[in-house]
Amino acid sequence: xxxxxxxxxxxxxxxxxxxxxxxxxxxxxxxxxxxxxxxxxxxxxxxxxxxxxxxxxxxxxxxxxxxxxxxxxxxxxxxxxxxxxxxxxxxxxxxxxxxxxxxxxxxxxxxxxxxxxxxxxxxxxxxxxxxxxxxxxxxxxxxxxxxxxxxxxxxxxxxxxxxxxxxxxxxxxxxxxxxxxxxxxxxxxxxxxxxxxxxxxxxxxxxxxxxxxxxxxxxxxxxxxxxxxxxxxxxxxxxxxxxxxxxxxxxxxxxxxxxxxxxxxxxxxxxxxxxxxxxxxxxxxxxxxxxxxxxxx
Numbered sequence: 191x192x193x194x195x196x197x198x199x200x201x202x203x204x205x206x207x208x209x210x211x212x213x214x215x216x217x218x219x220x221x222x223x224x225x226x227x228x229x230x231x232x233x234x235x236x237x238x239x240x241x242x243x244x245x246x247x248x249x250x251x252x253x254x255x256x257x258x259x260x261x262x263x264x265x266x267x268x269x270x271x272x273x274x275x276x277x278x279x280x281x282x283x284x285x286x287x288x289x290x291x292x293x294x295x296x297x298x299x300x301x302x303x304x305x306x307x308x309x310x311x312x313x314x315x316x317x318x319x320x321x322x323x324x325x326x327x328x329x330x331x332x333x334x335x336x337x338x339x340x341x342x343x344x345x346x347x348x349x350x351x352x353x354x355x356x357x358x359x360x361x362x363x364x365x366x367x368x369x370x371x372x373x374x375x376x377x378x379x380x381x382x383x384x385x386x387x388x389x390x391x392x393x394x395x396x397x398x399x400x401x402x403x404x405x406x407x408x409x410x411x412x413x414x415x416x417x418x419x420x421x422x423x424x425x426x427x428x429x430x431x432x433x434x435x436x437x438x439x440x441x442x443x444x445x446x447x448x449x450x451x452x453x454x455x456x457x458x459x460x461x462x463x464x465x466x467x468x469x470x471x472x473x474x475x476x477x478x479x480x481x482x483x484x485x486x487x
């Protein structure tokens with residue numbers, strides 16, 4: 191499902207880029223279409239003037255101009271001028287036809303391309319949404335299984351006979367320290383999370399921000415309830431459940447992708463309030479961070 195989502199996101203981005211370029215080309219060619227229409231209008235006005243002249247003179251204007259010549263030289267000059275007028279009118283007609291054909295072809299081609307690319311964007315957007323919904327359903331199903339397994343283990347523990355004194359369990363919301371591979375440095379995680387991670391080779395750098403509970407019972411894009419005190423994050427494309435090591439000013443935290451965003455210019459990841467506090471991003475508000483996808487060993 192994660193592979194299908196990644197493929198769908200890639201196809202969506204490519205299709206959206208192609209559609210944007212086509213729409214930009216359409217906007218750029220509006221000026222060309224306007225020039226073609228202006229040229230056709232000018233040609234038609236000139237031809238209308240010629241037709242109007244012939245109608246008013248009953249077609250005898252040219253003949254009178256020739257027959258009224260005082261000499262052979264003048265007659266030849268007038269004949270040459272009338273010939274040039276006729277050639278000019280023919281060129282105008284040819285130009286109008288050419289401009290009309292070009293305008294029709296350009297309009298039809300761009301309209302067809304925009305229609306086809308809009309349909310493609312809608313199709314891949316639908317596939318992307320279906321893949322995200324499927325992964326979210328599977329995540330909810332996995333969470334429900336985890337809850338059931340915990341209930342069974344607790345029930346079995348309760349039937350195991352007299353309990354011996356034990357240390358109280360650690361608060362699962364307390365902070366523990368993990369390592370990525372054999373690197374120096376600490377990575378903050380919540381108690382109960384794995385303490386050893388391996389890099390995936392996928393890294394990215396950009397602006398990081400944070401967000402908290404802005405309304406009661408706030409839900410994330412994965413369908414899970416949002417808790418600003420957990421170590422989670424929002425990312426535009428990484429599959430839900432992906433773990434990301436985020437480093438800001440020498441301090442690091444490992445968060446889990448549960449939501450979508452951020453969508454501000456240049457922003458690559460949105461951390462929960464707790465995660466931002468652990469690395470000093472909460473007071474900064476926004477800052478450049480290095481991110482790396484990791485997996486639990």
